[in-house]
Amino acid sequence: MSADQTKKPSSTEGNHGEGETRRDFLYLTAAAFGAVGAGSFAWPLIDQMNPAADTLALSSTEVDLSPIEEGQAITVMWRGKPVFIRHRTAKEIEEAKAVDLGELRDPQTDEERVQEGHEKWLVMVGICTHLGCVPLGQKNADVKGEYDGWFCPCHGSHYDSSGRIRKGPAPTNMAIPDYTFINDTMIKIG
Amino acid sequence: MSSGNREKLDNPVMEWVDSRLPIFSLLQKEYGIFPTPKNFNYFWNFGAIAMVMLSLMIITGIVLAMSYAANTEIAFDSVERIMRDVNHGWLLRYLHSNGASFFFIAVYIHIFRGMYYGSYKQPRELLWMLGVLIFLLMMATAFMGYVLPWGQMSFWGATVITNLFSAIPLVGDSIVTLLWGGFSVDNPTLNRFFALHYLFPFLIVGVVFLHVWALHVTGSNNPLGIEPKGKQDTLPFHPYYTMKDSFGIVVFLIIFAGFVFFAPNYMGHPDNYIPANPLVTPTHIVPEWYFLPFYAILRAITFDIAIPFTGLVLCPAKLGGVLLMFGSIAMLFILPFLDKHPVRSARFRPWYKIALILFVINAFVLGVCGGKPAEGFWVPLAQLCTVYYFAFFVVIIPFLNKKEPVVPLPNSINEAVLNKNTKAAS
Numbered sequence: 001m002s003a004d005q006t007k008k009p010s011s012t013e014g015n016h017g018e019g020e021t022r023r024d025f026l027y028l029t030a031a032a033f034g035a036v037g038a039g040s041f042a043w044p045l046i047d048q049m050n051p052a053a054d055t056l057a058l059s060s061t062e063v064d065l066s067p068i069e070e071g072q073a074i075t076v077m078w079r080g081k082p083v084f085i086r087h088r089t090a091k092e093i094e095e096a097k098a099v100d101l102g103e104l105r106d107p108q109t110d111e112e113r114v115q116e117g118h119e120k121w122l123v124m125v126g127i128c129t130h131l132g133c134v135p136l137g138q139k140n141a142d143v144k145g146e147y148d149g150w151f152c153p154c155h156g157s158h159y160d161s162s163g164r165i166r167k168g169p170a171p172t173n174m175a176i177p178d179y180t181f182i183n184d185t186m187i188k189i190g
Numbered sequence: 191m192s193s194g195n196r197e198k199l200d201n202p203v204m205e206w207v208d209s210r211l212p213i214f215s216l217l218q219k220e221y222g223i224f225p226t227p228k229n230f231n232y233f234w235n236f237g238a239i240a241m242v243m244l245s246l247m248i249i250t251g252i253v254l255a256m257s258y259a260a261n262t263e264i265a266f267d268s269v270e271r272i273m274r275d276v277n278h279g280w281l282l283r284y285l286h287s288n289g290a291s292f293f294f295i296a297v298y299i300h301i302f303r304g305m306y307y308g309s310y311k312q313p314r315e316l317l318w319m320l321g322v323l324i325f326l327l328m329m330a331t332a333f334m335g336y337v338l339p340w341g342q343m344s345f346w347g348a349t350v351i352t353n354l355f356s357a358i359p360l361v362g363d364s365i366v367t368l369l370w371g372g373f374s375v376d377n378p379t380l381n382r383f384f385a386l387h388y389l390f391p392f393l394i395v396g397v398v399f400l401h402v403w404a405l406h407v408t409g410s411n412n413p414l415g416i417e418p419k420g421k422q423d424t425l426p427f428h429p430y431y432t433m434k435d436s437f438g439i440v441v442f443l444i445i446f447a448g449f450v451f452f453a454p455n456y457m458g459h460p461d462n463y464i465p466a467n468p469l470v471t472p473t474h475i476v477p478e479w480y481f482l483p484f485y486a487i488l489r490a491i492t493f494d495i496a497i498p499f500t501g502l503v504l505c506p507a508k509l510g511g512v513l514l515m516f517g518s519i520a521m522l523f524i525l526p527f528l529d530k531h532p533v534r535s536a537r538f539r540p541w542y543k544i545a546l547i548l549f550v551i552n553a554f555v556l557g558v559c560g561g562k563p564a565e566g567f568w569v570p571l572a573q574l575c576t577v578y579y580f581a582f583f584v585v586i587i588p589f590l591n592k593k594e595p596v597v598p599l600p601n602s603i604n605e606a607v608l609n610k611n612t613k614a615a616s
């Protein structure tokens with residue numbers, strides 16, 4: 001009797017509860033599989049927009065530095081972007097080194113931005129880190145901004161002779177690409 | 191969308207179709223006898239005008255696409271070929287490029303109408319929000335369209351605007367690469383922009399359908415902002431408003447034609463007739479005029495928001511500008527929930543009317559600022575206007591909710607219209 005009493009309600013409750021959880025479980029698994037399925041179909045649709053294999057494989061660029069005289073700069077294309085290569089004067093290097101890091105928005109020493117033994121060569125992606133314009137300052141006649149480097153006319157960012165952001169809306173210094181010196185007058189970017 | 195109690199049509203062919211798919215009954219119900227407040231003024235023309243412009247953009251766009259080539263090597267030349275060699279190509283392109291401007295003119299007036307007469311208020315909140323969504327889609331469409339001719343402004347506009355997304359913390363750069371399909375705005379970017387520029391107008395058509403559907407559920411607002419109470423307050427849409435809309439459309443199209451034929455490049459920028467050059471940024475990048483107020487808000491944030499003395503930057507200037515720019519449209523989106531004042535029309539809200547007129551002037555000044563280089567007094571001016579833009583939504587409107595007196599409104603549209611006529615007569 002006592003056994004019956006304890007058994008009965010629990011079994012009906014159990015049955016009732018079990019029916020619901022089973023159905024819930026089916027709904028949940030169906031929804032979960034559906035979501036995974038939809039997601040795995042959506043991903044190729046989105047990822048196709050990312051750079052394609054041939055775009056990624058864009059060969060690196062080799063640049064001969066010997067024709068660039070002191071105080072001059074050239075712009076080369078690398079992955080569709082302009083790369084600034086500047087043969088800096090002693091004065092420009094001096095200015096870049098003299099800066100107090102505390103003044104900088106994106107603190108970096110000049111040494112971190114050039115390669116040892118090649119301090120006169122500044123190689124960087126010539127794109128303003130604000131919204132992507134190409135700053136002025138490559139030609140001798142260009143405005144170079146208040147810090148003797150580059151000036152972005154789009155929204156008024158000033159960069160110094162190490163390409164570091166000093167004034168204006170840009171958040172960071174101009175980027176340094178990966179590059180290696182093949183010999184004293186040849187570099188390979190990328 | 192069933193016809194309910196359908197009346198038999200006289201024409202047997204139409205009747206055969208209508209009894210199977212009640213399309214004629216639907217048109218008759220929604221555009222024939224549809225009861226419409228009888229006191230509309232000309233501001234109520236701009237919805238129909240926007241619809242005409244949307245159709246014009248789709249028609250001219252599709253025929254332009256027959257000669258346009260979305261490849262960076264030839265895109266610019268293909269547009270020049272449309273201008274010089276393709277039969278009537280010059281006309282089609284000028285209709286399309288000026289059509290975008292006039293589409294925006296119509297939509298801006300349409301939005302102003304909604305704000306002035308309180309058309310966004312209960313029960314038309316969703317109708318209004320669908321409208322803001324259309325406006326957003328239009329902006330995306332026009333931005334991508336402007337990239338297609340691949341001139342200097344196309345390229346640099348695309349560069350600056352896509353770079354906006356790099357302001358998003360953590361994932362920003364990956365998003366920008368995803369948008370570009372490379373490491374700069376380049377051929378993959380042009381290709382996808384063309385694909386999406388083709389698609390988006392049809393999404394707009396879809397949302398316009400929902401917008402009009404919602405309109406036909408609530409019925410139109412009117413210059414008095416009071417609901418029609420019966421037959422005496424309304425007129426059947428046809429022929430009264432089909433006629434009034436047609437008249438407005440014709441006047442609008444005459445002005446439009448004036449630009450297309452006599453000043454087709456007035457609203458464009460000469461730099462876009464220089465082929466895109468990734469190595470040289472034009473000294474002064476400006477978007478098309480219809481984006482200028484938003485561009486001014488973007489550039490107004492020239493400072494980081496930091497915790498004082500710690501040097502901890504909470505919100506860098508770049509992110510701040512982007513957030514405010516998108517925020518400015520978000521404000522429009524939530525306007526129905528900010529404005530809780532029970533009176534709709536600015537005719538009976540003298541305080542709101544002043545604030546709104548200032549808002550419009552402010553938007554024009556922002557537009558001027560956006561077109562000037564970001565230097566000198568243009569920067570603080572743009573900042574001041576940005577403050578008013580947001581203050582209008584989050585300070586002034588909530589303030590008026592509580593403080594602006596509620597004046598007695600006319601009893602009915604009919605009474606107000608008749609009173610006006612007897613006053614004019616005496």
Ligand code: HEM
Pocket residue numbers: 244247248249250251252253254255258269283286287290293328331332333335336337338339387388390391392394458
């Ligand atoms: C919401 C409707 C649309 C808007 C606001 C719009 C806007 C624009 C704008 C501003 C331009 C640049 C014009 C210039 O400066 O040359 C453009 C170009 C173009 N659009 Fe559209 N468009 C719309 C619909 C369409 C549709 C449906 C197509 C169909 C494929 C299309 C195809 C083109 C083509 C091929 C160009 C490049 C040729 C040119 O630059 O004139 N557009 N569009």
Ligand code: FES
Pocket residue numbers: 128129130131132133152153154155156157168169170
């Ligand atoms: S892109 Fe250089 S300052 Fe904005």
